[in-house]
Amino acid sequence: MGCGRIADHGFLADGRSAALVDRAGSVTWWCPARFDAPSVFARLLDDDAGHWSIRPEGRFSTERAYLTDTLVLRTVFTTATGSVAVTDALALGPGARGHEVGLHSPRVLARVVRGLSGEVPLRMHYRPRLEYGRMVPQLAQQDDALVVIAASTRLDLRTTIPLVCELGEAFGSFTVRAGETQRFTLGYAPAYDAGPPAVLDAEQAIDNAAEGWRSWIDLHDYRGRYREQVRRSALVVQGMTYRPSGAVVAAPTMSLPEKLGGERNYDYRYAWVRDFSFTLEALWRVACADELSLHVGWLVRSMGMNEGIVPIMYGVEGERDLTEHHLDHLAGFAGSRPVMVGNDAWRQRQNDVHGEPLAAAWLMRQFLDPMPPEIAQLLRAITERAARDWHLPDAGMWEERDAERHYVSSKVQCWTALDRAVRFGSHLGSEADVARWAAARDEVRRAVLTRGWSDRLSAFSGAFDSDEPDASVLLIPLVGFLPADDPRMRSTIRVIEERLSHNGLLRRWEGDPAGFLICSFWLVSCLVLAGERDRAEQLFERLAGRVNDLGLFAEQIDPDSGEALGNFPQAFSHIGLINAAGDLTDLDAGRHILSPAPQPLIPADQDNSPGT
Structure with a gap:
């Protein structure tokens, strides 16, 4: 599919690293350990180097903006049958405000899909590729998470939709109607000498990130x-x-x-x-x-x-x-x-x-x-x-x-x-x-x-x-x-x-x-x-x-x-x-x-x- 233009991307941050999200709802870049660590998504540099997309089936148009005074990105997809908003944020530490913003990152990428009008069929595609796309990891269901543990990385994907897993990737098709919400979180932790990734509610994580960034800019x-x-x-x-x-x-x-x-x-x-x-x-x-x-x-x-x-x-x-x-x-x-x-x-x-x-x-x-x-x-x-x-x-x-x-x-x-x-x-x-x-x-x-x-x-x-x-x-x-x-x-x-x-x-x-x-x-x-x-x-x-x-x-x-x-x-x-x-x-x-x-x-x- 390709990664479009450089300017097509939005920027998310958490004080440790950053993620890029394109206009089609694909996370094309994320190095969750820190800015200069190996990537888990690098589609920005190669179609096969990993991404995580949530987008409508079929044709759509896109409008997007940051929530006021934040690095929380809201993308509205409009189709022939309705419209939905996908809101993305890298989580901040719970309750982190002012100069504490970014000091303690839970290293969780949160995404929320909310129906705005009509109904919209969507498709989620999760395709982690570790070490700049060198490694195709195995995915395993553990309790309520789809887990990757490979090399030095652990990723836990939690969703409110059913998933179908194949070798190294997962898919989910779902329909969102006006007023309905689906939630997704992807948490990172080192594979060794650390506990599992943080478990956060996606909506709460996004709200906390928005309040955190606003509290910082207000200072x-x-x-x-x-x-x-x-x-x-x-x-x-x-x-x-x-x-x-x-x-x-x-x-x-x-x-x-x-x-x-x-x-x-x-x-x-x-x-x-x-x-x-x-x-x-x-x-x-x-x-x-x-x-x-x-x-x-x-x-x-x-x-x-x-x-x-x-x-x-x-x-x-x-x-x-x-x-x-x-x-x-x-x-x-x-x-x-x-x-x-x-x-x-x-x-x-x-x-x-x-x-x-x-x-x-x-x-x-x-x-x-x-x-x-x-x-x-x-x-x-x-x-x-x-x-x-x-x-x-x-x-x-x-x-x-x-x-x-x-x-x-x-x-x-x-x-x-x-x-x-x-x-x-x-x-x-x-x-x-x-x-x-x-x-x-x-x-x-x-x-x-x-x-x-x-x-x-x-x-x-x-x-x-x-x-x-x-x-x-x-x-x-x-x-x-x-x-x-x-x-x-x-x-x-x-x-x-x-x-x-x-x-x-x-x-x-x-x-x-x-x-x-x-x-x-x-x-x-x-x-x-x-x-x-x-x-x-x-x-x-x-x-x-x-x-x-x-x-x-x-x-x-x-x-x-x-x-x-x-x-x-x-x-x-x-x-x-x-x-x-x-x-x-x-x-x-x-x-x-x-x-x-x-x-x-x-x-x-x-x-x-x-x-x-």
Whole structure:
């Protein structure tokens, strides 16, 4: 049958993992143990890799929406004989509210079918395939559950309809009339050293999940511009948070292609340090200050103190070895191969990794006074690395695998690390340390302004001594390296729009197969900083309209067809929306977008860094 389009999917989450459900009522992706664990449903990547569908027999039309302020999905199927609603949720801990949402997941996928009008014949098809489709499990009836125990996985399916079992799958045909309800739950537990999966009533689980998500968003009452889009994006980012550690995964999926039929099909179920400062800024925007310590704690525990290359990404519990391998038995989404598990970007040198933690710490500086020793030690070590390694070539923030280069955005983020360390002053080092960091910062600045500028391009280029444009240099004003209204940045913004923009979407570089949403939102912020309010608003609203019908962004969008591409949903894209909306709000309020913290840790007269 296939899995349709990437944008056809809805997103469910429980603080440990996520499930994707398509418009035809099929769960096409679920890795119940945690985001980066092996799947039990992976039809997203191959028709034979497992799914769980509940859908009408025959022809139908579909309308769907999340229940207000939740990640609970309601899909209405309309047929010639009537209509039914299928409501889906990953269960939350019973009674979990506010900041407790997602901390204790029962790991149960709940589904409820309710008749709305007439009568509708439906068919359920349950086809678990473990280990990314490698294993066809046996199904056995035990008391009131259809049980799978295979490899390290146990699944218990409970339904209110009769089932017919065949090898490795089960079917059920049933009719729902107006006012009638059928309930389904699928619970997961490890096969060993654990009890059976939790037993929950499907309707109660869905109601509890809805109340849980609403209680969380009510604590984060963003009152700025584009409030509904920001609240939806905040829920999505929270849904991609592994609550036990505080890690935010880039996406809950793997190997969805940047280009249909292409080879850039990466596993994004990990947490990138690069995303860290942007994530914290987004949480700040939606008033999530109480949760910042959770995310900072994950970073401190994960990064530790390294002598070699600083890892740029980690598993959700801080794992470092994310060695990549291919699943050759899977066809890939729309035939896009290879299908990859793991991501060898963990081996790369990416010097921008030094800037993000320091930028995040400076953003939340009012919460770091006094500076906890373990955070001060980490920030100091990162600063020393930036001072030592900024001149080295690296793979860049787009993680190129062919050769290392002197990427301008990497140098700028080393400057950011050194600049914020100087601003922290005695909180991180001695007077001599601060002077040394300031000297290194100024050296980086001179190098970027000379070797990063291309007279031929009339813009900052992607790498030193290059004439190729790259959208990553839009970070220059966002981190305060140069003002956006500096003539060099105005020219750079103009060149990037002329060379990399198509149908309102920015590509990362010339030849990039699709528009990259975070870059497009960076452009919004640059326009805000440059004082071009009307253009910033127009671009933001065009971008915000690129979501699917559930308000979800992929990583990229084909600027010609409008098709969503890349892993889905993508945290970076939603973070970009939140931060750009916040920048537009700050413009209205007369606030400077680089200084969202109301009370600086260091009084202005003690800040010995030069103005930018």
